[in-house]
Amino acid sequence: VYKASGDYPPLVQLSENLRTLFVRGSTFDLIYKLGVNFTRSFEPLTARLWHSWAKKELGSTYLTKETTHEAFLRTLVADIRPKNGRIVRGFTALWPIPETSETENSFVSNSMIRRAFNSRGFFLSAQGYMGVARYDVIQGDKICILHGGQTPFILRQEGQYHIFKGECYLHGVMDGEGMRYPRVWQDFALH
Numbered sequence: 660v661y662k663a664s665g666d667y668p669p670l671v672q673l674s675e676n677l678r679t680l681f682v683r684g685s686t687f688d689l690i691y692k693l694g695v696n697f698t699r700s701f702e703p704l705t706a707r708l709w710h711s712w713a714k715k716e717l718g719s720t721y722l723t724k725e726t727t728h729e730a731f732l733r734t735l736v737a738d739i740r741p742k743n744g745r746i747v748r749g750f751t752a753l754w755p756i757p758e759t760s761e762t763e764n765s766f767v768s769n770s771m772i773r774r775a776f777n778s779r780g781f782f783l784s785a786q787g788y789m790g791v792a793r794y795d796v797i798q799g800d801k802i803c804i805l806h807g808g809q810t811p812f813i814l815r816q817e818g819q820y821h822i823f824k825g826e827c828y829l830h831g832v833m834d835g836e837g838m839r840y841p842r843v844w845q846d847f848a849l850h
Contacts, residue, residue, distance in 0.1 A: 665835030669807025684805035
């Protein structure tokens with residue numbers, strides 16, 4: 660569904676002692692701020708707080724030239740939905756978020772939001788992107804695009820190594836956009 664690394668094939672190597680995995684990629688951005696209630700389970704009230712916060716921090720126009728409101732609604736569902744037994748792109752959450760799932764549209768919207776935010780929270784990046792990542796990320800973690808990766812990944816630097824914190828959804832960087840600009844490639848040493 661996503662292709663964050665564009666057409667770059669994976670470049671990985673295992674150290675001789677089998678304790679370190681080297682992966683090629685680049686640091687695209689950093690986790691800048693975590694949304695309120697980042698460590699709690701998702702609730703419609705939390706989404707309303709994130710929405711107000713994102714609009715205040717980012718203004719009315721998002722980096723992709725869509726409104727911040729539309730970008731937020733797409734971020735809430737990671738821009739995906741089920742269709743005919745498959746996952747497809749191009750979906751926005753209903754707003755305001757329905758408190759109940761009485762109609763098919765509200766059921767699909769609420770289901771996709773809960774799927775996107777299962778053990779995850781909302782964040783803003785240093786460059787002004789909205790994203791969704793695991794609850795245990797912290798401010799300053801790197802948002803990296805690794806060769807062959809379908810999504811961006813969160814890495815935390817600890818000395819000369821990086822700790823893999825998982826994938827993330829970063830709205831506006833899911834289709835290779837982060838690979839279009841000159842980047843400094845590096846081999847991340849993962850422990």
